[in-house]
Amino acid sequence: MKLLRFKTGEVEKKGVLVDGKIRRVLGTFFDNFTVTDEIYEIDEVHFLPPVIPSKIVCIGRNYADHAKELGNEVPTEPLIFLKPNSAINNHEGLIIYPEQSNRVDYEAELAIVIKKRCKSVSEEDALDYVLGYTCFNDITARDIQKKEGKFTRAKSFDTFAPFGPFIETEFESFDNLSVKSFVNGEIRQDGNTKDMIFKVPQLISFISKVMTLYPGDVIATGTPEGVGELKPGDVVEVEVEGVGRLRNYVTKEN
Numbered sequence: 001m002k003l004l005r006f007k008t009g010e011v012e013k014k015g016v017l018v019d020g021k022i023r024r025v026l027g028t029f030f031d032n033f034t035v036t037d038e039i040y041e042i043d044e045v046h047f048l049p050p051v052i053p054s055k056i057v058c059i060g061r062n063y064a065d066h067a068k069e070l071g072n073e074v075p076t077e078p079l080i081f082l083k084p085n086s087a088i089n090n091h092e093g094l095i096i097y098p099e100q101s102n103r104v105d106y107e108a109e110l111a112i113v114i115k116k117r118c119k120s121v122s123e124e125d126a127l128d129y130v131l132g133y134t135c136f137n138d139i140t141a142r143d144i145q146k147k148e149g150k151f152t153r154a155k156s157f158d159t160f161a162p163f164g165p166f167i168e169t170e171f172e173s174f175d176n177l178s179v180k181s182f183v184n185g186e187i188r189q190d191g192n193t194k195d196m197i198f199k200v201p202q203l204i205s206f207i208s209k210v211m212t213l214y215p216g217d218v219i220a221t222g223t224p225e226g227v228g229e230l231k232p233g234d235v236v237e238v239e240v241e242g243v244g245r246l247r248n249y250v251t252k253e254n
Contacts, residue, residue: 002166002244003029003132005048008040012048015040017166029131029167030115030215047091050134050167051113051216056083057207058138060151062197062222069225078198078206081151083138083161083220091165095250097232098157101141104230104250107223108181108189108238110174111136112200113167118213126204129213132169135238135246136220137162137181142229163218168243174200179224182237191224 002017003025014029015022022040027033029051060079061067067074089095097104115131138155139162145154174193181189198206203219213219230236234250 001169003169004050004166006045007048008045047165049088049090050164053085053216053218054214056161056218058083058220059203059222063191063195063224064197065225066223078203080207084156086158087156087161089159089162091246093162093248094159095139095248096159096253097250099253101144103143105140105142105227106181106230106236107138107140107227108179109136109138109220109223110177110179110193110240111163112219114213114215114217116215118208121205121208123201123205126201129204132167133174133243134163134167135240135243137238137246138220138223162246162248164246166244178241180239183234188228189224189226196221
């Protein structure tokens with residue numbers, strides 16, 4: 001089932017995608033909800049972020065080839081950092097190229113959405129806390145990251161955390177999904193989640209032993225090799241097999 005949040009006019013709504021159309025739902029994604037007969041075409045709605053997380057937890061260097069392409073060692077345990085929820089961006093939203101940076105990169109990722117309060121869970125129980133999966137683009141001011149040797153400023157600018165358009169709740173396996181990025185229609189990354197160093201249950205368990213995860217929190221699981229530069233005017237897309245295709249537009253800061 002593909003869950004989404006959207007707007008028609010000034011009214012924010014929740015929905016599910018059924019046979020290519022959006023059916024409005026009443027209630028919360030984290031509990032029982034009711035699917036109504038109120039139907040919308042995809043092209044007549046404005047997409048919103050599918051959830052509003054209290055935090056976005058990101059995993060660095062979770063694909064060995066990506067770590068190597070940036071000249072980094074492969075980590076021996078998950079390398080975590082945070083993006084603020086002020087960086088949240090939606091499908092079809094604008095990515096603002098900040099004046100402070102001369103090099104902004106895309107990073108295509110599979111992201112996990114948490115369903116219920118999650119603290120110190122085991123790997124065996126970790127999937128019980130998952131609502132579903134979504135597409136994520138870990139936008140990064142690469143020149144700032146290299147200069148500072150840190151993640152926070154480089155990855156925390158407003159609009160630097162696009163995700164969506166849907167949360168896919170039904171997967172037989174998340175361990176063999178293609179993860180791709182496109183810039184102006186040209187493929188740039190073509191990876192697979194089977195190459196992740198730390199798998200989904202490991203990540204949830206590890207993070208939950210550091211910080212409590214709440215319903216709607218997002219974990220971005222890392223990017224495969226092939227990251228590269230964006231320019232104002234570019235259209236960047238992230239496609240995760242079985243989840244959907246996230247599209248954003250790069251523009252200069254006003």
